[in-house]
Amino acid sequence: MPKFLILGKNGQVGWELQRSLALKGEVLGLGREDEGGDLYRPEEVASKIIAYHPDIVFNAAAYTAVDKAESEQDKAFAVNSTAVREIAQACQQIGAILVHYSTDYVFDGSGNSPRDEKAPTKPLNVYGQSKLAGEDEILRYCPQSFIFRASWVYGVHGKNFIKTILRLAQTKETLKVVSDQIGAPTSAEFIADISAELALRALNEKNKLFGICNLVPNGTTSWCDFAKWIVSQTQSLGIDQALKPQNIHPIPSTEYPTPAVRPLNSRLDNNKLRSQFNEGCIHDWSVYAKRILIEVIGH
Numbered sequence: 343m344p345k346f347l348i349l350g351k352n353g354q355v356g357w358e359l360q361r362s363l364a365l366k367g368e369v370l371g372l373g374r375e376d377e378g379g380d381l382y383r384p385e386e387v388a389s390k391i392i393a394y395h396p397d398i399v400f401n402a403a404a405y406t407a408v409d410k411a412e413s414e415q416d417k418a419f420a421v422n423s424t425a426v427r428e429i430a431q432a433c434q435q436i437g438a439i440l441v442h443y444s445t446d447y448v449f450d451g452s453g454n455s456p457r458d459e460k461a462p463t464k465p466l467n468v469y470g471q472s473k474l475a476g477e478d479e480i481l482r483y484c485p486q487s488f489i490f491r492a493s494w495v496y497g498v499h500g501k502n503f504i505k506t507i508l509r510l511a512q513t514k515e516t517l518k519v520v521s522d523q524i525g526a527p528t529s530a531e532f533i534a535d536i537s538a539e540l541a542l543r544a545l546n547e548k549n550k551l552f553g554i555c556n557l558v559p560n561g562t563t564s565w566c567d568f569a570k571w572i573v574s575q576t577q578s579l580g581i582d583q584a585l586k587p588q589n590i591h592p593i594p595s596t597e598y599p600t601p602a603v604r605p606l607n608s609r610l611d612n613n614k615l616r617s618q619f620n621e622g623c624i625h626d627w628s629v630y631a632k633r634i635l636i637e638v639i640g641h
């Protein structure tokens with residue numbers, strides 16, 4: 343029976359990984375409160391990895407507060423880069439596969455075309471810089487690894503854009519949402535299921551997918567259209583809200599100032615991912631979003 347270690351078990355992806363891996367082996371999930379689970383104490387994390395000796399380490403812990411990172415650069419780099427190096431070195435030492443997650447924010451978002459795994463990186467904000475630094479540590483110290491780049495992650499467990507919009511929709515009659523940032527909302531459940539599947543294949547079949555792989559569903563939208571979609575889906579489920587989809591107004595990013603600059607074009611090319619699965623297995627982003635929306639509303 344394979345052994346898995348999940349770091350960041352209480353995050354959106356970490357939570358779903360516990361579900362995805364539950365029947366596939368022995369699972370140890372650690373949060374920051376657990377011994378060896380605090381990435382601000384990277385030596386303890388490394389010691390825990392070496393002592394537990396898992397076949398696969400899933401690192402779902404990250405500093406993800408994009409705006410706050412602008413004024414907490416040290417913390418963002420400590421979690422997203424320094425700790426990642428220690429984790430990579432520990433995995434390499436014991437021969438474990440490392441599964442790690444990264445982001446569309448490693449790019450500058452110029453142009454309109456989707457970026458593949460080889461596209462040049464150029465982060466616009468501290469969070470993106472710290473995530474890119476983490477990628478580099480893994481590529482340097484643990485070649486037996488997956489770096490799955492996702493975008494716009496949401497899930498039942500944790501904070502995300504779907505929950506924010508549902509909350510605002512209860513009280514606000516109008517909302518302005520940026521319409522010039524384009525990307526693929528990605529379900530944490532989808533990320534967990536696919537990354538677990540590909541890592542298990544690597545363990546059992548010794549296939550050579552290791553390296554960077556974009557992990558996004560098909561299709562793209564803007565934050566504004568995503569917000570409209572969330573509200574209209576909720577409405578069609580019979581839930582009454584103050585906010586109507588037609589009262590969500592598109593604005594350019596320049597009219598929504600935030601401490602961190604965000605990329606406009608967050609499109610990630612998922613051809614590499616799709617080549618690993620049968621035709622039709624990867625769906626449009628809205629298929630996954632509908633499922634989670636229903637689960638969130640039910641809560």
Ligand SMILES: NC(=O)C1=CN([C@@H]2O[C@H](COP(=O)(O)OP(=O)(O)OC[C@H]3O[C@@H](n4cnc5c(N)ncnc54)[C@H](OP(=O)(O)O)[C@@H]3O)[C@@H](O)[C@H]2O)C=CC1
Nearest residue numbers: 350352353354355374380381382403404406443492494495
């Ligand atoms: N969220 C998104 O939109 C996207 C996320 N990603 C990447 O996917 C991965 C998973 O993200 P997601 O699940 O959404 O993130 P979440 O923010 O939901 O979860 C991250 C988890 O890491 C924990 N964490 C933070 N600091 C530490 C620490 N020092 N030690 C231990 N745990 C810590 C957080 O705990 P606490 O809550 O206590 O801070 C939280 O449980 C990350 O690598 C992220 O960069 C990629 C693209 C988009």
Ligand SMILES: Cc1cn([C@H]2C[C@H](O)[C@@H](COP(=O)(O)OP(=O)(O)O[C@H]3O[C@@H](C)C(=O)[C@@H](O)[C@H]3O)O2)c(=O)[nH]c1=O
Nearest residue numbers: 406408445446447493494495503506518519520565598
């Ligand atoms: C709530 C709200 C947001 N927005 C905008 C702000 C922002 O550009 C966009 C999404 O808001 P968020 O705060 O969710 O954005 P953000 O936290 O930057 O989301 C990012 O998180 C990190 C961790 C990633 O890796 C990225 O892939 C991405 O998901 O919507 C509005 O325009 N109006 C609103 O009322």
Ligand SMILES: [Mg+2]
Nearest residue numbers: 406407408502
């Ligand atoms: Mg966020």
